[in-house]
Amino acid sequence: MAFVYKPQENQTFRFTYNRAFSSPTSNNVNLDILQIGDAFGFNSQLSVLFGGYDLATDVRVYGNRNGYTYNYGLNGLPQFRSPFAGAPGVDNGNKQTFYNYNDTTFNKSAWTVGYLGLAQSDALPNNVKAILNGVVPLGALNGSGTNISHMIKSVNLTTGAFDGPVLDPTKIKDLGRLINSPTQTLEIGWNGIIKQKLLASVDVYAQRITDFVSPLTVITPNVFLDPASVAAFLQPIIAQNLTNLSGNDIATLNTQFSATNNTELANNIANFYGNVAAQVPFGTISPNEARENEVILTYGNFGTVNMWGADLGLTLFLSENARIGVTYSFVNKDEFESEGFMIALNAPRHKFNINGGYKFAKAGVDIGARLRWQDAFPVNSGVYVGNVGAFWTLDANAQYSFWFEKNFKVGVTATNLINYKRAEFVGTPQMGRLVMGRLSYTF
Numbered sequence: 001m002a003f004v005y006k007p008q009e010n011q012t013f014r015f016t017y018n019r020a021f022s023s024p025t026s027n028n029v030n031l032d033i034l035q036i037g038d039a040f041g042f043n044s045q046l047s048v049l050f051g052g053y054d055l056a057t058d059v060r061v062y063g064n065r066n067g068y069t070y071n072y073g074l075n076g077l078p079q080f081r082s083p084f085a086g087a088p089g090v091d092n093g094n095k096q097t098f099y100n101y102n103d104t105t106f107n108k109s110a111w112t113v114g115y116l117g118l119a120q121s122d123a124l125p126n127n128v129k130a131i132l133n134g135v136v137p138l139g140a141l142n143g144s145g146t147n148i149s150h151m152i153k154s155v156n157l158t159t160g161a162f163d164g165p166v167l168d169p170t171k172i173k174d175l176g177r178l179i180n181s182p183t184q185t186l187e188i189g190w191n192g193i194i195k196q197k198l199l200a201s202v203d204v205y206a207q208r209i210t211d212f213v214s215p216l217t218v219i220t221p222n223v224f225l226d227p228a229s230v231a232a233f234l235q236p237i238i239a240q241n242l243t244n245l246s247g248n249d250i251a252t253l254n255t256q257f258s259a260t261n262n263t264e265l266a267n268n269i270a271n272f273y274g275n276v277a278a279q280v281p282f283g284t285i286s287p288n289e290a291r292e293n294e295v296i297l298t299y300g301n302f303g304t305v306n307m308w309g310a311d312l313g314l315t316l317f318l319s320e321n322a323r324i325g326v327t328y329s330f331v332n333k334d335e336f337e338s339e340g341f342m343i344a345l346n347a348p349r350h351k352f353n354i355n356g357g358y359k360f361a362k363a364g365v366d367i368g369a370r371l372r373w374q375d376a377f378p379v380n381s382g383v384y385v386g387n388v389g390a391f392w393t394l395d396a397n398a399q400y401s402f403w404f405e406k407n408f409k410v411g412v413t414a415t416n417l418i419n420y421k422r423a424e425f426v427g428t429p430q431m432g433r434l435v436m437g438r439l440s441y442t443f
Contacts, residue, residue, distance in 0.1 A: 011192035018185045024064075024178040028213065028299045031063040039155070039295060040281055042083060049116050050087040057083045057284060059155075059295045061216060067177040068219060068287035068298070073100035078172045080223045080283035081293035082106070084113050095292035099283065101169055101223070107148050110225055110282040112138065123276070128256050131249045135241045136273060140234060148229045151278070152221040152285060155295060156385055162281065167221050172285060175219055175300050181211045199315040206308040211301040212336075214343055215381040220296045223283035231267075231274035239266035302343060305336050324356040334377045344380035346425075348388075351375070364401035369394065384427040391422040407442040 002016040035058075038044065042055035071079040079100055085093035090109045093099075099106045115138055124132070152169055153162040184207070191201035242250065242262050250262070257272065259265035284293040309331035317323050329351040336343045357368035373392040379385060399411035412435065419433040 008192070012190065014187075014189050016185075016187045016189075018187075019182065021180045021182040022213070023180050024213065024299070027063065028178055029063040029065040031061050031298075033061045035059040035061050035297065039160075046113065046116060050084075050090070053087045055083045055087065057281070057293055057295060059297070060291075061297045062289075064175065064178045064298045064300060066289075068175040068289050068296070070172060070174060070285065070287050071098045075100065075102070077101035077169045078285045080285045081290075082109070082223075082283040083293050084109055084282055085293075101152075101285075102150050104148065106283075107225065108139075110280070111140070111230075111277065113282055114225065114277045114280040124256070128252060131245065131253060132269070134244065135238055135253075135269065136234060137241075140237050148233050149226045150223050150283075151226045152223055154218045154221040155281070159386075162222065162224075162279075169285075172221070175287075175298070178213065178299060179211055179301055181209060181213050181301065183210075184208045197317055199313075199317070201311070201313040203311045204308070205310070207306070209305040209307075212303060212305045212343065214300050214302045215346070216297040217300060217380075218295060218297055219300070220284050220286045220290070220294070222281035222295070223285060224279070224281060225274075225277040227271070227274035227278035229274075230277045231270040234273055235266055235270040238269050239263070242266060305343065307336070307345075308332050321359040321361060322357070324354070326352070326354045328352045342380065344378045346377070346379055346381055348375040348377040348390075364403060364406070365398065366401075367396075367398045369396045379426040381426075384425070386426040388423065388425060391420065391424075393420055393422070394418050405441075409438075409440050409442075411438045411440070412436070413438070 001018070002014060005013045007013070037058050038056035039059045040057055042057065047053060047055055073079050077100070079098040081095060081098060082091070082093075083095060085091045085095055085097045085099075090112055091097075091106065115136075152167045152172075154164055154167065155161070156163050185205060186207075187203060187205040189201065189203040191199075193199055239262065242253075242265060245253075250265070253265055253269070254260065257265055257268040259268050284295055286293055286296065290296055309329065311330075312328045313325070314327075315323060315325035331345065331347070331349050334345045334347065334349045336345070351372075351374045353370055353372040355368065355370040357366065359366045371392065371394050374390065376387060376390040378387050393415070394417045395413070395415045396417050397411065397413040399409055402408045402410075414433065414435045416431060416433050421430040421432045423430050
């Protein structure tokens with residue numbers, strides 16, 4: 001629906017209202033792609049220690065045709081699966097077995113994996129590891145560790161790290177199937193010509209998107225041992241076992257862990273092991289629809305998104321052949337929070353360019369240039385998560401019309417003329433100067 005008012009021949013006001021909806025795409029509902037196999041590298045690091053057992057946690061991208069439902073324990077919290085369930089000497093389950101959040105009987109299995117992972121790593125010198133085998137034995141964390149709790153974090157698939165915040169397990173809820181997403185847009189605009197020299201346009205709009213379809217989002221956070229509770233549990237065990245060490249071994253540990261006495265040493269070692277345990281994702285809160293303990297990316301309808309923006313354009317005709325112009329675009333947000341999810345616009349809040357051109361009519365040559373700038377913005381699109389930095393670039397173009405046939409033209413366009421290398425989206429290569437030629441004939 002639109003209303004247009006023209007107070008003068010060269011000016012127009014308009015008011016528009018539009019209501020439309022977008023249906024889920026084929027990708028939204030039908031995707032099934034293995035994105036990353038053995039995402040945490042457990043097969044390459046630990047598989048030999050468990051007799052070649054498959055320890056992989058895969059990352060898969062699924063469509064959302066029918067929704068996803070989680071299993072919940074008696075504590076009301078979502079249950080998880082583990083790649084280590086069923087591994088020799090770890091647990092009697094399998095990769096389809098569900099475990100309770102804060103399940104103390106599974107902590108021994110988790111500790112075994114974390115401990116062996118540390119033993120295989122380069123985090124400590126071999127002589128220090130040998131001493132610690134007697135201070136923190138493999139069976140130190142057992143099923144009676146009732147004070148050891150879990151925590152959950154989501155993997156950042158761009159960095160490959162769990163560098164985000166600790167998540168609240170009570171916020172994990174079943175995800176419904178995708179439905180249509182209605183969009184309502186109000187726009188007020190004006191354009192006109194001022195004194196036959198200045199062409200101007202102003203647009204202001206507001207948009208409301210209901211049941212917003214998110215970009216690909218991780219819906220299966222990973223489970224870790226809570227580092228503080230692991231440290232608190234291990235500290236008295238370590239303190240007791242330190243009394244059995246020789247003076248030389250104590251001196252070696254004091255140097256390694258920056259301690260001056262046994263109490264400080266026990267605390268530092270306990271905190272070290274707590275932090276190690278907190279880096280091993282030994283479980284995945286996966287829905288019933290998952291094949292096993294895989295990390296899933298999918299789409300969902302996440303509440304309502306409200307945004308508004310404005311566009312401004314000015315073109316000044318300096319003469320019959322010369323022109324200069326500016327454009328500016330603004331949107332009030334580049335990131336939205338809806339139902340606990342952060343949704344990125346994947347576009348900058350501010351964009352600006354200044355452009356100009358000159359036409360040498362007698363020579364048949366038309367030249368132009370554009371200086372373009374855009375603001376930094378966050379990106380969250382599937383595995384591409386991060387930030388794009390602000391940048392500016394200079395483009396230029398020229399076109400020649402042949403004297404014997406004005407419809408026969410040759411042109412050249414150079415983008416990023418100064419060869420300022422930059423990536424315009426997360427996951428894309430850095431782009432430098434690009435020069436393109438064009439030969440055309442208009443019938």
